[in-house]
Amino acid sequence: MEKLQCRQVRSLFFLVIMFVFIRIGEAQSQSFLINCGANSSVNIDGRKWVGDLVRNSNVSFSSTGMAASTDSLSGDSIYEPIYKSARIFKDGLNYTVEVIPGNYIVRLHFCPIPLEDLNVNDSLFGAAANGLKLLSQLSVPGEIAHKNLYLQSSGENASSLSLIKEYVLGIKLDVLVIELIPSEGSFGFINAIEVVPVVDRLFEDTIQKVAGNDMDFNLSGRGIETMYRLNVGGPEIKPSQDSDLWRMWEVDSSYMITANAGVEIRNSSNITYASMNDSSLAPLLVYETARTMSNTEVLEKRFNMSWKFEVDPDFDYVVRLHFCELLYDSANERIFKIYINNRTAANTFDVFARAGGRNRAYHQDYFDAVSSKTYTLWIQLGPDTAAGASGTDALLSGLEIFKLSRNGNLAYVEKYDSAGNSVSRSKSWILWVGIGAGIASAVILAAVFTLVFYIRKNRRDKSSDMKNNSPGWRPLFLHKGIVNSTANAKGTGSQNPNGSTSSTRSGKRFTLAEIRCATNNFDESLVIGVGGFGKVYKGEIEDGSLAAIKRANPQSEQGLAEFETEIEMLSRLRHRHLVSLIGFCEEQNEMILVYEYMANGTLRSHLFGSDLPPLTWKQRLDVCIGAARGLHYLHTGAEQGIIHRDIKTTNILLDENFVAKMSDFGLSKTGPSMEHTHVSTAVKGSFGYLDPEYFRRQQLTEKSDVYSFGVVLFEVVCARAVINPTLPKDQINLAEWAMKWQRQRSLETIIDPHLKGNLSLESLEKFGEIAEKCLDDERKNRPTMGEVLWHLEYVLQLQEAWMHANDRENSFSGCQALAEVEEEREIRNGKEVPTLDEEKSK
Template identity: 35%
Template structure:
């Protein structure tokens, strides 16, 4: 069941399916499919076509169409009960392919209703779904009730591919799906960022996932009352206040709002503060929403003046997480003085560390005129960054094609042999997972760890106040991170991983690695917990958090250049130890600014070893393994060949060096196309001798031309296309410490009696150091022997880190 095969849809079969679904015009309405059904299904005015004959799999693959068992019950939304009595199940990876008349944004709505059947229990399915090689969700289980997941996908071709990818030894399923063009006004091309006004961020090319649609007035609006079949929940459960008024005057809405924005029933209801006891009350009306922490969200506010009697003024403020989303919003002016005209406002905001998103409206405090504040509707959409792109697919396509060819050319006996070979391959792969310092073939296990590492779940809950949201400091698709205090007063960081087979492997790997590694620039393992299906890792507490937060994307003060250099060197020392500190190199595989943590003194420590692997044997040049890493940092040679060496870490470190220098994300879609990719942009400028344009504007006057040239030379060597041309981590470290030495001399010219090494545009040139003569060409040559002779003399105690 765990075997994967890529199923591409030939154009002739797609055309055949279009004729079978002739009840829907794909050019106008898109595709509406009742999965697993043998007959078409009407839901309101929309006809969902049967896909029993949809050619999504090859004839040799069993067509698993399942029907609800007699013991199951339906407790569903307004989409229609009959839509969920069947489902389609896939044991292998399959692709739904859709021909589109136009490019641009399309709504992808996936319906999942798990039930028991005679052949499958859909509650146990674990799988991932991607669109256009972007991961929509990964290793997910739909355990209870109906789940409708909706995405806005920006498609740049006339073909949309939806891939269903079963987890290990599992399967995937789908109850119904919709694909149709999104009205142009439904999603803006960009929006203002509330924490960084007046900056605007582009949304082109990004996937948006609908998290919530909320109708104010404490009235829900079902799919049957929305032209685009959207579901709007009542706002009552999210309100922070109790003293509110709810309005319902749909007849006061002027005109017909565009169906791509919101239905009349949303604009015709509202929630406002009850000011009947104090007509001059200046207070904010607030709603609290729980979302995934650390992500950006597109937030759309819907306003329509249906207040009766009309207020003296419609000046009010709009807030997200206590930041201004719009100050002194003049609704009357924005709607051309026509009362009852709909208006909407789009902003982008980041959720707090606890995963709390707070939205407020309030009177304009600087005005003496009483002004009421109200809200009619709200939409929250999670922005999936480009790091969600599926890298693995690129490396696996050749494998899947090979599997298809073999399966079509050999007999059943050969298939059995193939499955046996796969089993032996994975068994051998797992047997090669060794602990640092252990002999070849000897696996790590939790029994190898010191008894003091394992913590009871009760102690972890006590340390984090039962995983209180107030103590959450970060998170993402992997899980959540909390700060905590153990009973003995030790401050710790607690990472609570989501349940999945992939996370279980990363959990074990990280514990095995960290329990055998000790270095000043590696995060220290305090303990772990694996009770009651929990996967929890406890680390030392790092006061300043990830390096990334000090470079961009937060309100933290900017780091000075010398401090950035010291952090870069500390990270290099930790990585150098991984590559050389045990009998076999340890390859981190996910070096990036988010995985460099800073303590209270800004000392850097590498973290997150879930993807780490031991390096090749002495008689081998590389380790063959599936590609893992982060978009923008990933070694292109490793991605192409799936051959992993320490030089893949060197490439990622070079990317992080540029990130530290530039103080911007590695991939930034908000920038012009030629600046979107930091590596390509920086190397282009270096080749034109314009390195100074890469430097973070906040470092103005801190980075001298010679030091900048030297630093960029090191980074460019790390980013060489071929791993064999990249330096070792020890060489990178020594050269970075030389740069720091030069920086200290430049900052303190009076204190330093030694002559400063002369640097030209190529790198370092020969100079004299007291009592020692050394000669060094361009840093690009990385003359390790010559550097090591003078290294101890040049690096003084004030900037030695170990």
């Protein structure tokens, strides 16, 4: 019996393994090649590029924009067939691709073509993918011209007429939405989009920092842009020669400071990967050639091979170096140093020892942060004479540079003129010259004033000097009570050089008398809400406008810290989907906040527990999208981002037009800095919405907000409390109960009865999938708020399409019925036939 059970377990295990491999195979084969602006397909190197006008169940685009084409192109790009067409857009243009969640390489192809009534040199636009900003104010002709100038300055005969932007994206949901956004008053264009799945992992989270130790940078959670990819010491490698991922590998000579500093070598013997996990990182062709140092005996053996690259300032970068020892048969024969931006990245680097032998392909990654004033990245390899190697040499086979996103952004605005010259950098140079001249003038003036000061000091009256240095004097900002009491009653608050929250306050400082007048002395009939902070009153302030006035309860658990946090956050945050702070009052131990009035109250009041009419499915989606936009702004609008920490349906307010706005920022926290992955803090929030990983580890991240928002999504569709002890045990917790049905793909079983028959089941299915992703136990698997936002907008599109189809069908049915009645009336041989209205009255 036990043997039979073991066989059954083994059989089940093998079936699971086979299923996983089948899914991997499906993902690996499912590439999407979109020929924009075309109504037919084109084959290039055995790959089929499908026109975006060709019906495709997996790819769709918004109906904005127009197609353009040309008969011929100059240049010899392998992509010439797909560059003859393009899609032009003056408004936002979205491409939606249904994918299997995973990692993908996304390439955007741009090639300027002649356009009617438009000058392609005037185009300026941006791009985003699932909420991640990829491009901003891109001028394709300007960037192409600039690259050609850069390569020509190195002696390269450059004639590139196209631009390819490549990104590595981790997609956690089953839809990739690429949005193209023209700059104000301008337009944009795109020729092709390439979406290629990556089965093997391209990046490890833990890599070595330049001049530092190995660190966890969570690369899988960040967007990545490929800046450079070079086949060092060898010819150009075309995409068809890198068949797994179809990458282009440039020659490296044009990026070298001294081209003859390294000599090219090659070895076509059987090269293998040092690790099978590296097989997708580069094709073996990269490792068959290399560049080693020439003239190694000159300049006291301090001569380096050097490459210089233009990069975007104020971003983090991963430098990937590819090696393969092609000559030596043992260790300690070629040992060298690696420098990145003039800092030592590695000493005593021995390729043979690290790779485990000759003809073994090996790579090494380094992490480096580039400052806001740095526009170049240098990579240098040179001999390590102190290592005792028999040969003083260095070797490199390939080189890649990747830019990492910061706060959901990969875009950098670099403006070029029509000749390809950088406008922003030239302005920056003029600015620095002006600053330098100003500093020099300031130094001269300071010297003059210092001389005058010392002369007058010697003549100064002693008693006056003692008075000015009396030990009783203190800076005014240290006397907090004096500052608060002497502040202008109608001003913007005190200025505190210590950087306390009072220095960042904005809005009116109300007197307690004004608050009492606005609320009829805190009339209980004006109470519109009660929360942890206290009661909220509907009031009318002096200009006649309505306001929501929140008065702290002295016994409230939320005290001064929450009061200050609320003012600080709302003083520096302005967004259509965040409730606005009008002002505050802090007289006579009162803590009162005055907000814009939200006529339709809380989202929860429209879901259950009141007599208000239920919201339609479209209204609920609009509210969720508005709240997601507000949260996405919180997470990405500030340098470090802001974590709300108390997302729930009572903190989502609706104005008179049912526009959703996030409120209650008393528990909000500034997000982690770039050096950290989380904020360590005590657990706060509302029971039922709390992220379990935050609860267990007391580690707060933006993904904690994502979890809470996932609970809100289920609350919206089910219209019930998140915790209801009166229900059966398995239904008490909404998140657990809804997830059980969602995993069975039967969410429609438990939705709000008011929604049944009034929503698209396809939109409900996608909605449930988003909520399920948000509630993943591990925060690294949850989407960002930007991704949630994009997919909610896709759900809304599905619902609107369904509504439109239903309206059209109902309209057609009504017209058909009318025609049938009229026809019957006419054929009744002259009898008085009742009209349609008379038939209905009968």
